[in-house]
Amino acid sequence: MGTRGRQAEARRNDLRLLTAAHEVFTRQGFDAPVSAIARQAGVGMGSLYRRYRTKEELLQRLCVIAMERTVEAVEAGLAHADPWEGLSLYVRTCVADRSGALAPVAGTIEVTDEMWRTARTAEETAERLVARAHEAGVLRRDVTMLDISLLMEQFSRPAPGPPSPEHDHVRQRLLAIALDGLRAPGATVLPGEPPTPEWYRSRWGDAP
């Protein structure tokens, strides 16, 4: 099912399109040329604009999908019996997916209701995962869920040049360092106050 004919090609193209858009948008920002996305996906401009009426709509859809994947990653983490391993898996999965890399780009376009809703769901479920780790005493106490989200966002920022396995490998090493720094207790106390949810959301504009 789904592997024959023109409809199957359409589905494949849609996936290639979303993958390419993720890479191009996170690398170059919203100003990236649409033609670059089409070229990277190996698809014509016509095929792209038949599926998404505008460039903005493509990015909005992409953001929702990325956040849905984040929710899945949280659930996979919660499914893990060990609170630390669950949290660690979540963080590593999100960074591998570069989910957080779209957040900066999303701040430059109109945020749809669906995006706000999905973001809220992601926040709430992630909070549960972090709370479980806190209660188990495996996560340093002075770190909050938003700290972790922002840490993942920082590590999701795209590397320069063409994507390479070396870069992915380095990112995993650096993330391992940061994860060690997250375990309780910290050698130092984190400076200042933790980020507030209001500020965190305001980076996307005014919530509805």
Next chain:
Amino acid sequence: MGTRGRQAEARRNDLRLLTAAHEVFTRQGFDAPVSAIARQAGVGMGSLYRRYRTKEELLQRLCVIAMERTVEAVEAGLAHADPWEGLSLYVRTCVADRSGALAPVAGTIEVTDEMWRTARTAEETAERLVARAHEAGVLRRDVTMLDISLLMEQFSRPAPGPPSPEHDHVRQRLLAIALDGLRAPGATVLPGEPPTPEWYRSRWGDAP
């Protein structure tokens, strides 16, 4: 001395120009409009192009200056008696300066001999600072100087939206986590092999 007359204004403008260029280039990449740099610096296009013949020349100069500041930060670290505090100061200074944020952009233009020379000096001195920390046993053994450079580069990546004190504050928190993860011994072993100097340099193109 140097605060009177048109020449003083020229010097001030040059500094404002370099600061603005650093911000605009790291945020938008080399494709950022030159007019944005001039506007942010509060300077006319004429004043910019009298000092730097081309956009590329401006960026090249900027890179050299950033790397020279890195060298100064290493020396400040070495001046510290405590090996860990010295290393920590170096890392925090570089991230505060966003020195590493130019590295990706530099990969998109012609790299001058002067840039290669300055980079080499920075590498060599930083290696001494890291070696001292290793010998003192305050830095986990499976981490190399290049790991630390790449970590700083990752943390130097610009935040979205207009620069804000909240963002700087968050960055300091996240960096504190990573610094805790750098102290010996690590709770885990870093995955895979450390990055090689050849690969590290190749991101800028072929060394001379």
Next chain:
DNA sequence: CTCAAATCGGAGCGATCTACTCCGTTCACC
């Protein structure tokens, strides 16, 4: 095989944007 429907890739268009030039104005100094 025939042929209509569906999907494809990419040339082309008008509007926008960019690097850089050029020039009239301003200001410190004599």
Next chain:
DNA sequence: GGTGAACGGAGTAGATCGCTCCGATTTGAG
């Protein structure tokens, strides 16, 4: 005042972009 260095920014030619439009290609039913 006069002078000349430094200033800001409008102007230009060319490049680029989002999006449209259409001829070519493939599919599958009759």
